[in-house]
Amino acid sequence: MLDLLVSGGTVVEGDGGPPYPADVAIEGERIVAVEPLPGATARRHLDARGHFVLPGLIDPHSHSDWSILGNPEAQSTIRQGVTTEVVGNCGVTYAPLGPESARQAAATLAAFGYDGPVDWRGFGELLQRVESIGTSQNLAWFVGHSALREAAGVGTGSPGDDELATMRALLAEALDAGALGMSSGLEYGAGRAAGTGELTDLAGVLRLHGARYASHIRNRDAALDEAVEEFFTVTRAAGGRAQLSHLNVREDTGAAPDAWQRAVERLAAERAAGTDVLADMTPYDGGIGMATGLLPPWLLADGPEEAARQLADPAVRNRLRGDCDRYWRFVHRGGWDRVRLQAGPATPELEGLAFPEIAERLGGDEWDAFFDVLAAAGPDLAAVQLLGRLFTDEHVAETVSHPLFCLGVDAFTSRVDGPLAARSRHPLFFAGHVHYLAHHVRDKGILTLETAVHKMTAMVADHFGLAGRGRLRRGAFADVAVVDLAGLRERSTVAEPHAYAHGVPYVIVNGAVVVDGHDHTGVRTGCYLPRGR
Secondary structure: OEEEEEEOOEEOOOOOOOOEEOEEEEEOOEEEEEEOOOOOOEEEEEEOOOOEEEEOEEEOOOOHHHOOOOOOOOHHHHOOOEEEEEEOOOOOOOOOOOHHHHHHHHHHHHHOOOOOOOOOOOHHHHHHHHHHHOOOOEEEEOEEHHHHHHHOOOOOOOOOHHHHHHHHHHHHHHHHOOOOEEEEEOOOHHHHOOOHHHHHHHHHHHHHHOOEEEEEOOOOOOOHHHHHHHHHHHHHHOOOEEEEOOOOOOOOOOOOOOHHHHHHHHHHHHHHOOOEEEEEEOOOOEEEEEHHHHOOHHHHOOOHHHHHHHOOOHHHHHHHHOOOOOOOHHHHHOOHHHEEEEEOOOOHHHOOOEHHHHHHHHOOOHHHHHHHHHHHHHHHHHHOEEEEEOOOHHHHHHHHOOOOEEEOOOOOOOOOOOHHHHOOOOHHHHHHHHHHHHHHHHHOOOOOHHHHHHHHOHHHHHHHOOOOOOOOOOOOEOOEEEEOOOOOEOOOOOOOOOOOOEOOOEEEEOOEEEEEOOEEOOOOOOOEOOOOO
């Protein structure tokens, strides 16, 4: 007798082939058959008639490591059929930690719903902490380059020989713990201060370990060509395994009309020449961003608390008005109406509001409002996050349909209650994954179902070396999502974001039913997916 049988559904295998009718038989944590099985018996039977049966979705670019300690059931993502997330992106991870970054990590993680101690320092110790509480989804991790800088005491400065040696050692420790590789975030924080030479030096450690480089590149606006060139310089030093994170061009930021096209042509040429590289994109016209990305290095040089203190000085503010033209450059063209406050540790009453409304409440203009929010955050200034309307619909469509782009969400798993709800005021957190299926596939026809599923499953698993994941086939791990495509509803809106998606009645992780009749069972059968194992 089988442990579990998913019967009567239409299977989308994950390889990009057409859907076909089949049952999925599971014993233990593995799939043992994908074929019609009339008369088969099982201890548990799931009726998938009228539904599609997919491999569990895999997010190639997630920040759920920020929220998993406060939301180990992965409520918002698991209910969308996401069974694996690749985390630790954009250079920002909460390990390794030094004395100062540990304090900042504790404050930020508390805002994300974690009330336990931040008593780890090494990357492997963080993984052990997460494993000790259990998670509903599988996690594969990058270690953040900015975290390496902070732990080594470099911050936003330039590393000396000893500090660079410490960064190499911390990176090697994380890779020995099974990290996929190193991610960088070069538009904000400590990562922005890194030169190409520092990155290529660390990339040598990646090469020795057969690991991967992922990067939120330095400039996706006016200097996209140079940023892509730097990315491939570091990628070559790392041995040619890389992920170009959310490769897009924000609307009205000074980018040349053909900048994105040149970038993807370079991506295709590098891949054709043997580089193991892909890119990813997000599902909506908007996304989250770090408020400190707009700030110049001179303000951040002495740390966040000192930067917040300086923001009380009118002369500093006046100087900043002409020296914040970076990151979301459309704000310098009058685009503050495109920006909402996603997270303000000291100003929760303003979260979710657009900056023109914040300015009206606080007095002054939008720049004053921006500086007020940052100044109020004090030592937690780096935790201030924004939500922006970044892209045109046409640009989103061309990116998600490009054959070298995986489909990610660039957000974190959340929930409709508790501290995380206040940090998740956008459909991105509750419906980003099903938006690909409901909007881009079903409603707009931008992608076929089999292509979208491939970009969200096998394509990701193969690229990141997640063995046995991403396909419905005999011998694979039993990560499965049953999806009612016709009945799929996002439910979360900008006005009322806190609602779980509907239309994924069953989700299985490593052979256990985690979502049953649209309800979370509380099961935490997810596991850590170390590199190469």
